[in-house]
Amino acid sequence: MEKDQDKILNEVTQGEYKYGFVTDIEAESIPKGLNEDVVRMISQKKNEPEFMLEFRLKAFRHWQTLKMPEWAHLKIPEIDYQDIIYYSAPKQKPKLESMDDVDPELKETFDKLGIPLDEQKRLAGVAVDAVMDSVSVKTTFKENLAELGIIFCSFSEAVQEHPDLVKKYMGSVVPYTDNYFAALNSAVFSDGSFCYIPKGVRCPMELSTYFRINAANTGQFERTLIVADDDSYVSYLEGCTAPQRDENQLHAAIVEIVAMRNSEVKYSTVQNWYPGDKNGKGGIYNFVTKRGKCAGENSKISWTQVETGSAVTWKYPSCILLGDNSSGEFYSVAVTNNHQQADTGTKMIHIGKNTKSVIVSKGISAGFSENSYRGLVKVVKNAKNARNFSQCDSLLLGDKCGAHTFPYIEVDNKDSVVEHEATTSKIGEDQIFYCNQRGIKTEDAIGLIVNGYAKEVLNKLPMEFAVEAQKLLQISLEGSVG
Amino acid sequence: MLSIKNLHASIEGKEILKGIDLEVKPGEVHAIMGPNGSGKSTLASVLAGRELFEVTEGKVKYFGKDLFDLSPEERASEGIFLGFQYPIEIPGVSMVNFMKTAVNEQRKHKGLEPMSSSDFLKLMREKKELVELDAALANRSVNEGFSGGEKKRNEIFQMAMLEPKLSILDETDSGLDIDALRIVANGVNKLKSADNATIVITHYQRLLDYIVPDYVHVLYNGKIIKSGGKDLALELEEKGYDWLKKGETV
């Protein structure tokens, strides 16, 4: 019976990565390696003000004193940081007046990825910032948003146009001293998105950033900063893919969110970096620091992530619940297949009174993969009446994969209630046969079962992307049945 | 429509079916009875294509085709329906979504377009009434948290939705109170036609008061040891299986 089950699951869990193509476009890169000169060169290329260079240099010097963390449940070969290119930009005309100025190759690349940059073909109701390798290629709907006072642009542009905002908030949630990869990112980050929602404005469309790694041997270090002022609302979505390459590539990003009084930020990620091949060759190392600060009272930050890609994922989108009555949410589906490894989860730090947090984590492991949930719920002494509920489920497809749960709970306030539930289940041969008997093919049966299992999280995604994510879940687990 | 010849099947090297012969024609109702562990569910599973069981000998023709050339989902699409003795729970997958996928997969197999949402919902409503299924059940996850009786009724509901040619109902009556039994039997009878056939696997004769079989077979220790008309069921009710078992050893 066990054998049968394994056979079925083996067959279905060997899907192909659909975004593995490479765009042949001329890029402007700097030589491999990392030192102070490289940091200066990046800053200079971006024509940055002095405060940015200082920030980078401080971060770099700090990074040099650090060691790569080893506490995660991950096996990572040593990374040679001198063998990576830290800046690569597709060559195109310096100034973009209209869409006609975007290189047709680039346009085509994003078309192929389902992210049209053309005026006519744009996704309805979604503004996109498209980032390829180290630079932002194009931000759509910028002007429409500007009419409401919303700033949505590339990080580089924000540094030039809104240096005061950048200076005020950059590093305020994730300081460069936070961890190894945060320090590295702070030293060499290239681009990313910036978003500011002014007081009392409800952003009328989804904002989204699409990250694409294209060039070989290049690290991607992007940085996103979202600031929601009092009484504002924004829903933000991030997508990412990369070509199929035999070498591993490094992606170390930072996302910072600041939510002021009565504001709400929803941040959704559909992460589909190249996961490596069936035998574990190649793939992206995804080491990301994502954190939101509920700075004002009644503010709310909600993270939703669907993680299907990357060879190694190390990522804990977190909330610092500073304002009284603020709340944080973390909804996650993490799929690992073949030889993928994921160590992901969240941190909910309750500081204000009556703060609430909800954690729903759904891990799905197949093949020889390792999938870990790691979460911290911390309630400080003065966080009266804090509430947390955590639900961590693991679904196993086959018996060569692993699922692990590491919940850390630190409560220093006695009025607080922290609840944790965890389950582990397996897709049974009997469930698949039941579907088969109704005429449903094994591939579709697994898709159905997995999507049912992850429904609670998928329902949190913006509608436009929920369908996409459902398909993605199925694709990352499917393969040749027969 | 179904012709079983000398069927042998085993699990983990242990032979369970030891030479079954059975002919089923359109319009017929066959009852298979027999004590626990005789191999009734195994026969149903083998016909539906469960790979757990290995067919070691024998042939099964279904509308002239070799049944064992078809995958379980092909058999389903070609009209074989199995009402499970123990229906499986699929958490998070709503009955609506499950049935819609099943109906459309079967339509695809027949070269038909997927059903429109409104047609599908209409069909659901119609069939729910037929088996008096609580409307709320259809919005819940497949069999999750259903009572024993609800699960059985849900099997008949699915049968009604899929309109099979050959229905194999494995102890659909067990665990049902008399009202539920009547509803289930009614459902089966309403779906009966000259073109389809039903194999009812049961323990008790009482179901056969509602679903009147054309033939009754006694399966014991992997073999059909006696076949007869509907009166055989009454005789079994009265005398039990022992007199047959003795006969078999002689």
Ligand SMILES: Nc1ncnc2c1ncn2[C@@H]1O[C@H](COP(=O)(O)OP(=O)(O)O)[C@@H](O)[C@H]1O
């Ligand atoms: N999955 C299985 N693994 C091992 N033995 C099984 C399995 N399923 C059924 N059997 C054995 O096959 C025999 C027939 O079982 P079954 O077909 O369920 O009988 P019935 O439905 O007539 O009660 C029993 O001895 C049972 O123990």
Ligand SMILES: [Mg+2]
């Ligand atoms: Mg049985």
